[in-house]
Amino acid sequence: GVGEVALVGGGPGDAGLLTLRAAELLARADVVVLDRLAPRAALEHARDDVEVIDVGKTAGTHPVPQEDINALLVARALDGARVVRLKGGDPYVFGRGGEELDACAAAGVPVEVVPGVTSAIAVLAAAGIPVTHRGLSRGFTVLTGHDDLGTVPDAPDHTLVLLMGLGRLRTTAAELVARGRDPHTPAAVLEDGYGPRARTTLGTLATIGEIANAAGVRAPAITVVGDVVTRAPGWAGPA
Amino acid sequence: GVGEVALVGGGPGDAGLLTLRAAELLARADVVVLDRLAPRAALEHARDDVEVIDVGKTAGTHPVPQEDINALLVARALDGARVVRLKGGDPYVFGRGGEELDACAAAGVPVEVVPGVTSAIAVLAAAGIPVTHRGLSRGFTVLTGHDDLGTVPDAPDHTLVLLMGLGRLRTTAAELVARGRDPHTPAAVLEDGYGPRARTTLGTLATIGEIANAAGVRAPAITVVGDVVTRAPGWAGPA
Numbered sequence: 001g002v003g004e005v006a007l008v009g010g011g012p013g014d015a016g017l018l019t020l021r022a023a024e025l026l027a028r029a030d031v032v033v034l035d036r037l038a039p040r041a042a043l044e045h046a047r048d049d050v051e052v053i054d055v056g057k058t059a060g061t062h063p064v065p066q067e068d069i070n071a072l073l074v075a076r077a078l079d080g081a082r083v084v085r086l087k088g089g090d091p092y093v094f095g096r097g098g099e100e101l102d103a104c105a106a107a108g109v110p111v112e113v114v115p116g117v118t119s120a121i122a123v124l125a126a127a128g129i130p131v132t133h134r135g136l137s138r139g140f141t142v143l144t145g146h147d148d149l150g151t152v153p154d155a156p157d158h159t160l161v162l163l164m165g166l167g168r169l170r171t172t173a174a175e176l177v178a179r180g181r182d183p184h185t186p187a188a189v190l191e192d193g194y195g196p197r198a199r200t201t202l203g204t205l206a207t208i209g210e211i212a213n214a215a216g217v218r219a220p221a222i223t224v225v226g227d228v229v230t231r232a233p234g235w236a237g238p239a
Numbered sequence: 240g241v242g243e244v245a246l247v248g249g250g251p252g253d254a255g256l257l258t259l260r261a262a263e264l265l266a267r268a269d270v271v272v273l274d275r276l277a278p279r280a281a282l283e284h285a286r287d288d289v290e291v292i293d294v295g296k297t298a299g300t301h302p303v304p305q306e307d308i309n310a311l312l313v314a315r316a317l318d319g320a321r322v323v324r325l326k327g328g329d330p331y332v333f334g335r336g337g338e339e340l341d342a343c344a345a346a347g348v349p350v351e352v353v354p355g356v357t358s359a360i361a362v363l364a365a366a367g368i369p370v371t372h373r374g375l376s377r378g379f380t381v382l383t384g385h386d387d388l389g390t391v392p393d394a395p396d397h398t399l400v401l402l403m404g405l406g407r408l409r410t411t412a413a414e415l416v417a418r419g420r421d422p423h424t425p426a427a428v429l430e431d432g433y434g435p436r437a438r439t440t441l442g443t444l445a446t447i448g449e450i451a452n453a454a455g456v457r458a459p460a461i462t463v464v465g466d467v468v469t470r471a472p473g474w475a476g477p478a
Contacts, residue, residue, distance in 0.1 A: 009356075011258070017354060020262060021255030090360055092369035098470065099373060115256060115361035117248075121329055122354035130331035132383075134338060139382040141391070144371075148378050148397055153390040231337065 003030070003077040005104045007097045009090040009116015012126070013194035015041040017117045022086075025114065030081040033073060035095075036063075037088025037119075037220060046084075066096060070103035077109040089119040094144045094163060120161045123193040123222050127200045128232045131159050136227040146172065150179040156186075159226040166221050170209030176225065177205050186229035191221045200232055242269070242316040244343045246336045248329040248355015251365070252433035254280040256356045261325075264353065269320040272312060274334075275302075276327025276358075276459060285323075305335060309342035316348040328358040333383045333402060359400045362432040362461050366439045367471045370398050375466040385411065389418040395425075398465040405460050409448030415464065416444050425468035430460045439471055 006025045011017035018039065026032065026045040034040075036056025043052065053072070055064040069085075076083050091097030091113060104111040120142045121131050131140050140159035141152045149172065152160055162172065169189070177183045183206035191199045197218075203211040205225065229235065245264045250256035257278065265271065265284040273279075275295025282291065292311070294303040308324075315322050330336030330352060343350040359381045360370050370379050379398035380391045388411065391399055401411065408428070416422045422445035430438045436457075442450040444464065468474065 012354070014260075016260030016263065017258050019250070019256050019258055019356065021253075023259060024255065090356075090364075090370075092364055092371060093360060094371050096373060098369040098375075113364050115251070115356050115364050117258065117329075117354050117356055118360060121332060121357060125329075125331055125352050125354050130337040131329075132331060132333050134335060136337075138384050139380065139387050141378065141380040143378040145377050148392040148394065151390075151392040151394075151397075152380070153387040155387065155390075158387055158390075 001080060002109060003079065003081040003083060004110045004112070005073050005077050005083045005085060005100070006112045006114060007085045007091045007100055008087065008114040009095070009118070010039045010042050010086045010088055011117040012089060012119040012122040013039045015039070015044070017122060017194070018042050018045070019114065019116060021114050022116065025084050026086070028082055029084040031076050031083045033069070033083060033085045035087045038086040039088065042086060066099060070100055073100060074103055074107040074109055077104065078107065087116070090116045093118045093120055093142070119193055119222065120163060123190050124161070124224055126194055126198065127188065127190045129188065129224060129228050130231060131161070131228065133228050133231065136231070146175070149175055154179065154181045156182060156227045159224065159228050162223040162225070164223070166212065166217055166219055169212055169223060172223070173205045173209050181205060185225055186227060186235070187223065187225045188229045188232060189217050189221050189223050191217055193220065200234065202229065202232060202235055240319060241348060242318065242320040242322060243349045243351070244312050244316050244322045244324060244339070245351045245353055246324050246330045246339055247326065247353040248334070248357070249278045249281050249325045249327055250356040251328060251358040251361040252278045254278070254283070256361060256433070257281050257284070258353065258355060260353050261355065264323050265325070267321055268323040270315050270322045272308070272322060272324045274326045277325040278327065281325060305338060309339055312339060313342055313346040313348055316343065317346065326355070329355045332357045332359055332381070358432055358461065359402060362429050363400070363463055365433055365437065366427065366429045368427065368463060368467050369470060370400070370467065372467050372470065375470070385414070388414055393418065393420045395421060395466045398463065398467050401462040401464070403462070405451065405456055405458055408451055408462060411462070412444045412448050420444060424464055425466060425474070426462065426464045427468045427471060428456050428460050428462050430456055432459065439473065441468065441471060441474055
């Protein structure tokens with residue numbers, strides 16, 4: 001008979017931040033298809049004989065095209081397998097979960113979507129930065145591209161979370177200032193989430209590009225802009 | 240000796256969307272302090288003799304003031320108790336977790352913050368609406384108040400998630416249109432998250448106020464605005 005596909009948010013990388021449902025689905029999975037940012041520690045919940053397929057992009061190699069991932073999920077499920085598609089964070093926060101759902105639905109494969117703890121919020125928390133905080137933030141915007149940069153609320157009490165390349169950090173910060181944001185707005189680069197290289201680099205929109213460059217920050221990293229950054233341990237006023 | 244306080248995100252209400260760490264902390268808790276939207280099902284992980292204190296606001300009664308909640312957490316922990324402060328969704332997404340953290344830290348009480356699956360993303364997923372989706376959404380903004388309404392990206396492919404009162408729904412929709420958003424922008428009201436009264440009401444910015452009113456929508460509810468709403472089952476073009 002036909003198997004199933006579960007599109008599972010694996011959370012930000014900490015073993016404890018997996019959901020109970022994710023652990024349950026991993027325990028019965030025949031196949032686990034991993035993203036680059038999917039938490040490897042979650043595999044401890046899987047069977048010893050589980051098949052693990054890593055389709056994550058790694059620097060210097062070509063990522064597996066999305067169409068091929070879709071085809072893989074469908075083929076294994078049609079073969080009768082219980083497939084867990086394990087993603088970092090949440091499957092719908094830039095996780096292309098909707099496309100995989102469509103592919104499965106089109107092929108008649110039963111799909112379950114399991115939301116996860118999103119890195120866009122939890123990685124900030126791990127760095128001591130609340131995404132909202134009374135008096136410091138009354139809302140937040142999460143972006144992965146540059147198209148909407150100029151049109152987000154420019155109040156310093158609106159938190160901006162940028163899930164985009166560090167290579168453009170200096171340009172991005174300059175663009176926000178050019179669009180009217182105060183250059184003294186606090187900013188932080190959070191590397192490696194809950195991983196062993198986790199590190200917080202602090203500055204302002206005027207300085208963060210230079211400071212991050214000098215510190216040698218590396219992907220994966222999340223950039224946060226807004227007054228909530230002042231809650232990070234180590235914040236000592238505009239640098 | 241001094242106990243501890245854990246500020247725990249309980250997720251959007253589904254028993255399976257609790258994190259492993261939350262379940263672990265609940266299992267050893269002496270006291271659980273519940274928010275109105277905290278998932279009651281999570282208490283199954285707690286000891287039989289756990290003390291449960293409900294400080295949630297219920298319609299028609301006065302909520303427990305935040306200062307009193309802070310004082311309660313501190314007092315119980317100083318008394319030696321292991322306290323879990325269980326919240327709906329994530330403790331930092333309008334959960335006032337930062338204020339409770341400050342109160343504990345000021346009193347010398349050890350605090351742990353445990354991120355949760357935020358309702359702002361997961362309740363959409365439960366209704367078949369991905370918060371981001373290739374071609375339909377390249378980012379999202381989450382607001383609880385009205386101050387920033389006029390300054391969010393007004394592209395229909397930027398998802399707007401509003402965690403605010405249904406009483407102002409018509410005004411809010413009109414305000415977004417007045418600020419330049421297309422009145423045909425898809426909009427949805429999602430009632431009761433993962434609860435038994437879960438229901439999706441669909442419309443556009445021009446019609447959602449009237450449609451929701453006629454449908455008798457009730458709190459708790461989340462409003463979503465943007466092209467991703469067209470992914471909801473039952474969407475049949477602008478109403």
